[in-house]
Amino acid sequence: MKALSNGVHQLTEIGLLTALITISGAVKLPGLMPGTEFQLSAPLAVAAKFA
Known part of the structure; x- marks a missing residue:
């Protein structure tokens, strides 16, 4: 069940x-x-990668 929760x-x-x-x-x-x-999407994409 925990694996399913992690996937969701x-x-x-x-x-x-x-x-x-x-x-x-x-x-x-x-x-x-x-x-x-x-363009604001570039810093957001980089931040998401390292979050």
């Missing part, structure tokens, strides 16, 4: 991270020069 927890976590990365991928902070926008 992992699947839920992956789903939530996917949703957050998808939403934050649509948000870009403007840069000083054209083409230097900062």
